[in-house]
Amino acid sequence: MTTSQCEGIHSLIKNYISKTCYLLELIHNFNEVLTQYRTNELLSDFKSLFTTPVLPTCLQDIEKQATDIFARSMFKEVWCEIEEAGKLNVVTHSVSNNEVKVRINKYRQPGREYKVQYDKITKKFACDCRLFESRGIPCCHIFYIMRHDHIDIIPDTLVCTRRTKNAKKDYVCSVTSAEIDSENIAGIRYDALATLCFTLCESASKNRDDFMEIRDDIFGLIQKLKKRRDPDSKVLSNACMVGDPTVVKTKGA
Structure with missing residues (x-):
């Protein structure tokens, strides 16, 4: 669990728990927190499964794949990284065998550079910002390199299982x-x-x-x-179950 996730849980719990409450009140409030947390989780799962976000950027192929892979709460962060990729520029781009090394800076911030490298065979990416290692999603620098080198599919090496829609199914x-x-x-x-x-x-x-x-x-x-x-226990019959209404012809007057 990351630091930001712990801070999010703490911000939720502090609304229900205080240092002056009694033990019985503490247990009751803590159960209320768990109920709300589970409800929010169900709502998040529902949005991930049955809603489709609008894809406003020019990288719609990558965005569409991201909506199919990542949970809705994480897709918002991924979309921000995709949008931020439009503000980046390539400083140097070199290829040695199958290894690609790129230096990138941001619009109106030429002094701040990031180094991105990836292998064409293994599709493994590495960036100085280390967002993928800390947050589990590709950074804007990686998305920019994918656009620059015409990579239109998010490789499996950039998919962190705990951030996907199938995280619960797997774990x-x-x-x-x-x-x-x-x-x-x-x-x-x-x-x-x-x-x-x-x-x-x-x-x-x-x-x-x-x-x-x-x-x-x-x-x-x-x-x-x-x-x-x-x-x-007695086994009930399914004859009394609710189904589609029976359609009958009405009698004429």
Whole structure:
């Protein structure tokens, strides 16, 4: 976790917790913080999955790929770096075998230079500003070199997994040891399942046959979980489930 992320969490918690509150009040307020944090996380996931930002810069191919890769909160920072790349100029550009070395300065700031180098084979980039190492996103200097050398695809070496839309899918594991408190991990599992359900509902609701199939499958999973927790429970019929209304012909007067 980066320093900026810790500062963001601290700024959220300080609105609910004070040094004069009692222990019971502290626990209650801390639970409120966790609830708000999880809600914000769900909203962020929803925006990443179901909204598409406007692409105003000239590097629309790179922007479009960035929207597909990065989570919405991180795409805002990536977009700022892409826009900032338009203010940069090349001072020197040299190629030795497969290694490219470039010195860059900024418009109206000729005295401040940055060195960027990358390998044409491995597609590994390195910049003096070290934004990628600290923040996990490509810097404006790298985006400028991509534009200058006609690189229209963000290489995998510039994609930090923890900043992508699939970060939860890759890192959240549903299998935990017995020592971990189930209540602590349940919130993380809930967020991960809710994100997947958003995508499922979006696709299944557009077609009647898909809706009926997914509805029956979900009903079966619910009954399976209930039966697993309580073997003596009665299995409900899906005849009373909500579906599309039955269309009938009206009788004439």
